[in-house]
Amino acid sequence: MDRKRFLRMCGLLAVVLSALSGRICVAAENDEGAQLRAGKNFIETKIYTEEEDQKALALFKGLRVSDVCDGMDAVGLQNIGLMDPEMRPLWKDTEHYSHRIVGIAVTARWVPSQKPPAGHMPTDEFRKWASHWYGTYAPEAFAPLIRKGTVLVTDNAAGGRVDVGPIGSNNSMSWKARGCIGVVSNATSRDTDELITERFPVYFRKTGRGIRPGRIEMESVNRPIVCGGVLVMPGDVIVADGDGVIVVPRHVAEDVAAYARKILEGDKAGRRELYKKLGLPEDASVK
Amino acid sequence: MKSTNVSVLISLGIALLGPLSGCSYAAPARAATKAAAKGVTTETLADLRVGKNYIPTKVYTEEEDLKVLALFKGLRVSDVCDGMDAVGLQNIGLMDPDIRPLWKDAEHYTHRIIGVAVTARYVPTQKGPAGRMPIEEYDKWAKNFYSSYTSEPFVPLIRKGTVLVVEEAPNADVGSIGSNNIMGWKSRGCIGVVSSATARDADEIITEKVPLYYRKPGRGIRPGRNEIESVNRPIVCGGVLVMPGDVIVADGDGVIVVPRGVAEEVAAYAQKILDGDKAGRRNLYKKLGLPEDDSVK
Numbered sequence: 001m002d003r004k005r006f007l008r009m010c011g012l013l014a015v016v017l018s019a020l021s022g023r024i025c026v027a028a029e030n031d032e033g034a035q036l037r038a039g040k041n042f043i044e045t046k047i048y049t050e051e052e053d054q055k056a057l058a059l060f061k062g063l064r065v066s067d068v069c070d071g072m073d074a075v076g077l078q079n080i081g082l083m084d085p086e087m088r089p090l091w092k093d094t095e096h097y098s099h100r101i102v103g104i105a106v107t108a109r110w111v112p113s114q115k116p117p118a119g120h121m122p123t124d125e126f127r128k129w130a131s132h133w134y135g136t137y138a139p140e141a142f143a144p145l146i147r148k149g150t151v152l153v154t155d156n157a158a159g160g161r162v163d164v165g166p167i168g169s170n171n172s173m174s175w176k177a178r179g180c181i182g183v184v185s186n187a188t189s190r191d192t193d194e195l196i197t198e199r200f201p202v203y204f205r206k207t208g209r210g211i212r213p214g215r216i217e218m219e220s221v222n223r224p225i226v227c228g229g230v231l232v233m234p235g236d237v238i239v240a241d242g243d244g245v246i247v248v249p250r251h252v253a254e255d256v257a258a259y260a261r262k263i264l265e266g267d268k269a270g271r272r273e274l275y276k277k278l279g280l281p282e283d284a285s286v287k
Numbered sequence: 288m289k290s291t292n293v294s295v296l297i298s299l300g301i302a303l304l305g306p307l308s309g310c311s312y313a314a315p316a317r318a319a320t321k322a323a324a325k326g327v328t329t330e331t332l333a334d335l336r337v338g339k340n341y342i343p344t345k346v347y348t349e350e351e352d353l354k355v356l357a358l359f360k361g362l363r364v365s366d367v368c369d370g371m372d373a374v375g376l377q378n379i380g381l382m383d384p385d386i387r388p389l390w391k392d393a394e395h396y397t398h399r400i401i402g403v404a405v406t407a408r409y410v411p412t413q414k415g416p417a418g419r420m421p422i423e424e425y426d427k428w429a430k431n432f433y434s435s436y437t438s439e440p441f442v443p444l445i446r447k448g449t450v451l452v453v454e455e456a457p458n459a460d461v462g463s464i465g466s467n468n469i470m471g472w473k474s475r476g477c478i479g480v481v482s483s484a485t486a487r488d489a490d491e492i493i494t495e496k497v498p499l500y501y502r503k504p505g506r507g508i509r510p511g512r513n514e515i516e517s518v519n520r521p522i523v524c525g526g527v528l529v530m531p532g533d534v535i536v537a538d539g540d541g542v543i544v545v546p547r548g549v550a551e552e553v554a555a556y557a558q559k560i561l562d563g564d565k566a567g568r569r570n571l572y573k574k575l576g577l578p579e580d581d582s583v584k
Contacts, residue, residue, distance in 0.1 A: 037346050039340075039517065039519040042517060116374075158527070226456065231514075
């Protein structure tokens with residue numbers, strides 16, 4: 001074997017070895033128990049195309065959380081998808097309802113870290129440390145999944161026990177640029193003043209100020225997460241407005257939307273009449 | 288999905304370095320994201336869309352477990368907390384003080400546990416409750432729900448020295464842990480259970496003297512309420528990360544999680560604290576004419 005070929009082989013071997021490094025122990029034991037011990041997830045997820053997403057979303061256009069809640073009742077899922085009412089919009093627009101979102105969930109789960117904070121170090125080193133943490137432990141791995149109609153739903157490090165803002169006025173704009181129509185966070189967000197200025201819909205519990213390094217790590221993307229006390233599967237329909245957030249399991253989305261539509265139309269007709277009787281001008285809520 | 292391997296994690300990390308809000312790294316981070324968006328192939332995107340986990344886990348043998356547990360023998364949460372401080376992990380592993388023992392034995396401290404974590408994560412279900420149906424059908428429904436969605440796949444992992452740590456559906460009034468299954472786990476070597484939320488049959492579990500640390504009672508059965516999401520994956524319990532293989536120490540002061548990688552160092556420091564404290568209190572007992580109890584022996 002010549003030197004070049006030998007080196008190439010070594011390189012290949014290194015790639016294969018590094019690719020296997022996480023599973024070496026498992027391979028050595030090679031039985032079901034060992035595989036289980038290495039960690040296993042159980043709930044299967046489904047993949048939808050952007051066209052399928054858009055088709056589902058068209059059915060939900062203009063529906064309010066209350067309509068959708070009625071639709072969930074009608075398919076036997078009373079109280080299943082309603083997030084804690086503590087999960088609320090950062091800002092409201094009661095003229096044109098631009099804070100409302102109807103979208104398809106891309107999910108992400110952050111967990112608190114076991115790794116220590118940086119401690120006091122020279123600023124240059126701190127920047128390196130933070131940059132390394134971002135790249136290695138807390139990247140926004142979900143970003144490439146964001147497309148037209150996406151609502152990013154995050155389970156955010158222990159429901160707010162960590163004072164961290166993985167959602168801010170900068171990254172939210174980059175997600176928006178990819179088609180993200182809003183964010184739902186099980187806990188925190190920062191730069192809240194600017195997020196209001198930017199008119200980016202955020203539903204969350206409270207502010208979280210810190211950067212991710214030293215605080216959280218990315219655990220999963222598009223896996224089942226718990227947000228506002230309920231299960232969110234990637235691909236679920238997310239509807240959010242001043243009443244909070246509701247999650248519609250994708251397989252019942254059509255039925256839920258159909259029932260909810262009837263409720264909305266009935267409500268609009270009724271209120272239109274009342275507005276007329278009261279001599280009030282029609283607003284966006286009855287149009 | 289199993290834990291992602293380290294190299295993929297790192298390359299993903301480098302590739303997807305996220306835009307950082309409100310700080311001066313924003314420009315390079317944006318550049319990295321742009322580059323990443325270009326570099327993502329259809330294949331990797333499909334992999335990602337179907338769901339991906341990032342934090343790698345480690346597997347330990349029973350012998351390794353018992354070796355590390357020997358170092359922690361007799362240590363209290365407070366000692367271990369001091370040990371965590373000493374290795375730079377202040378406040379990292381302490382669960383919410385709301386997670387507390389169901390029962391205490393202030394004579395022989397049999398409610399205390401020191402073990403190695405096997406983790407399980409239940410999530411709330413999206414599937415509706417059974418509704419009204421004939422009892423036979425209901426029984427079938429419940430049985431099917433148990434086996435299809437909310438089984439106990441962690442059971443085969445329980446061995447000598449195991450502490451089962453459960454992340455539970457946060458808002459569910461559910462008793463995934465009860466006086467029956469907890470005895471089943473005990474028979475396999477489980478020395479105690481920690482739950483982020485609930486358990487049922489509280490009275491009997493006290494009678495059975497199986498150590499349980501939790502927040503509050505949850506009464507319902509699992510069908511219609513939760514589903515098993517993962518086993519031996521990273522979970523969040525009491526507000527902190529628990530990795531399978533971590534050392535769990537729990538007593539009247541609550542629960543602390545020691546990352547396995549620092550367990551030896553933490554134990555060594557904690558042991559010094561405990562020895563010092565015992566010697567000091569033994570002296571005070573003597574001075575006060577008190578008989579020695581288990582806490583100073």
